[in-house]
Amino acid sequence: PNPFKNDINLQTARKNLTFELYNVTAKQILSHDLNDYSESIIPTSRLQSGIYFYLIKDNNQIIQSGKLIKK
Numbered sequence: 357p358n359p360f361k362n363d364i365n366l367q368t369a370r371k372n373l374t375f376e377l378y379n380v381t382a383k384q385i386l387s388h389d390l391n392d393y394s395e396s397i398i399p400t401s402r403l404q405s406g407i408y409f410y411l412i413k414d415n416n417q418i419i420q421s422g423k424l425i426k427k
Contacts, residue, residue: 358425361426409421
């Protein structure tokens with residue numbers, strides 16, 4: 357869900373992807389491997405409220421990007 361509160365839930369139809377999360381100053385906050393087709397839950401309770409940007413990569417090629425808001 358966007359905005360999110362404690363976790364980011366992802367479902368993918370592809371495997372061997374990487375999810376990267378960045379703050380508004382373009383500093384990478386986390387990187388999480390998505391290794392299978394199932395749902396992945398990425399814990400974010402340590403993150404402050406605010407706006408974040410994400411990239412989903414396949415072999416370092418960006419396949420999706422966007423903005424997430426943490427409550």
